[in-house]
Amino acid sequence: MLDVLRHVHLHPETTRAELARDLGLSRGSATEIVARLRALGLVEETAAEPTGARGRPTRAVRRHDRGPVVAAVDVSYETWRLAVAHLGGELEEPRRERHRGQRPEEVLARISEALHETRAAFGTRLRALGVSVTGTVSGGRLVESATLGWRDVDVAARLRIAPLPVVIGNDATMAGVAEARRGAATGADVALHIAIEVGIGGVVLDHGRATVGSTGAGGEFGHLPFGDPDRPCPCGARGCWDLEVDGRALARILGDPPPAAPRSTADAVLRRAGAGDPAARAAVDRVAQNLGRGIGGLVNALDPRIVTLSGLAAAVFDLAGDSVRAAYRSGLMRFRRHDPPPLIRAAFPQDGSLRGAAELAFDTVLSEAGLDSWRADARPAPETA
Numbered sequence: 560m561l562d563v564l565r566h567v568h569l570h571p572e573t574t575r576a577e578l579a580r581d582l583g584l585s586r587g588s589a590t591e592i593v594a595r596l597r598a599l600g601l602v603e604e605t606a607a608e609p610t611g612a613r614g615r616p617t618r619a620v621r622r623h624d625r626g627p628v629v630a631a632v633d634v635s636y637e638t639w640r641l642a643v644a645h646l647g648g649e650l651e652e653p654r655r656e657r658h659r660g661q662r663p664e665e666v667l668a669r670i671s672e673a674l675h676e677t678r679a680a681f682g683t684r685l686r687a688l689g690v691s692v693t694g695t696v697s698g699g700r701l702v703e704s705a706t707l708g709w710r711d712v713d714v715a716a717r718l719r720i721a722p723l724p725v726v727i728g729n730d731a732t733m734a735g736v737a738e739a740r741r742g743a744a745t746g747a748d749v750a751l752h753i754a755i756e757v758g759i760g761g762v763v764l765d766h767g768r769a770t771v772g773s774t775g776a777g778g779e780f781g782h783l784p785f786g787d788p789d790r791p792c793p794c795g796a797r798g799c800w801d802l803e804v805d806g807r808a809l810a811r812i813l814g815d816p817p818p819a820a821p822r823s824t825a826d827a828v829l830r831r832a833g834a835g836d837p838a839a840r841a842a843v844d845r846v847a848q849n850l851g852r853g854i855g856g857l858v859n860a861l862d863p864r865i866v867t868l869s870g871l872a873a874a875v876f877d878l879a880g881d882s883v884r885a886a887y888r889s890g891l892m893r894f895r896r897h898d899p900p901p902l903i904r905a906a907f908p909q910d911g912s913l914r915g916a917a918e919l920a921f922d923t924v925l926s927e928a929g930l931d932s933w934r935a936d937a938r939p940a941p942e943t944a
């Protein structure tokens with residue numbers, strides 16, 4: 560049942576015949592399992608689009624209209640978003656609020672309020688919560704976010720609605736999960752996702768699973784020593800790659816003071832470079848080289864099939880792709896150069912972190928324990944959603 564349900568989640572427009580074929584089930588078993596999932600209010604069947612093939616018409620297996628949902632939260636630099644996601648990955652239009660200048664307790668109290676409203680609207684259909692934050696997450700806590708100015712905040716504890724499971728992760732990790740499962744890296748066995756906003760975030764995905772280390776804080780590629788060893792990083796280390804690839808690097812190369820809002824600064828420099836300003840263009844090329852060289856090193860170390868780029872990394876790649884690619888290739892070990900993993904734009908530049916948070920929340924729903932608890936709640940109580 561779980562395999563079938565997971566398949567419907569990943570392939571929202573499947574049919575009973577495809578389920579049987581893809582999962583190696585007999586048609587009889589597929590029919591029986593789908594019937595059990597229907598009885599549990601997890602999936603429903605509708606007339607499939609005619610394929611033109613002969614034979615008995617097959618039926619499309621889709622998520623049930625009143626099936627399980629999860630809530631996905633994304634806390635970024637200036638705003639937070641909350642979206643409800645359905646089986647199959649469909650995301651409802653997120654609610655969004657600005658939070659700049661508020662203390663963490665205030666921000667999380669507002670989000671918690673919104674989550675309780677979601678819970679009231681969806682009742683027991685709401686099964687889990689996925690939270691994406693911009694910052695380093697370890698052991699379920701946000702240990703450090705220079706971007707937000709938050710330190711050591713137990714985000715999961717403040718947002719938890721018992722008994723719903725909560726999963727929390729770094730925004731680049733979540734976005735990488737979305738790319739690997741439904742985006743630009745779909746089908747890649749091992750993928751590397753690189754996102755730049757202020758500093759670099761990233762993650763290695765192994766068959767759609769984020770490899771984030773023993774405490775969840777892995778993927779801090781921006782703090783590899785690919786930079787100037789004399790330059791101190793706000794993280795406490797020296798020579799971090801972070802300082803060579805974002806708005807801080809562009810400002811420094813241009814001889815400008817350290818920017819208060821590095822991402823906006825970077826966007827402004829990119830616009831000037833795009834318009835033909837030679838100094839801005841040269842600065843972007845330098846940053847593009849720093850980015851490409853570092854990715855080459857990561858590819859040597861991690862051996863991904865594909866590299867997806869998001870945020871400022873994608874913007875730099877668009878404007879100075881030749882510089883990124885040349886530095887990337889020159890940083891690769893010789894044996895890799897004849898067929899290097901492609902660098903590709905992310906498919907979900909805007910809502911990847913929300914989508915990934917929803918995916919990880921659904922992992923808890925599409926598990927033995929998740930299915931048992933759905934069964935125990937029998938059918939969703941009559942609710943207003």
Ligand SMILES: [Zn+2]
Binds near residue numbers: 795796797
């Ligand atoms: Zn650092």
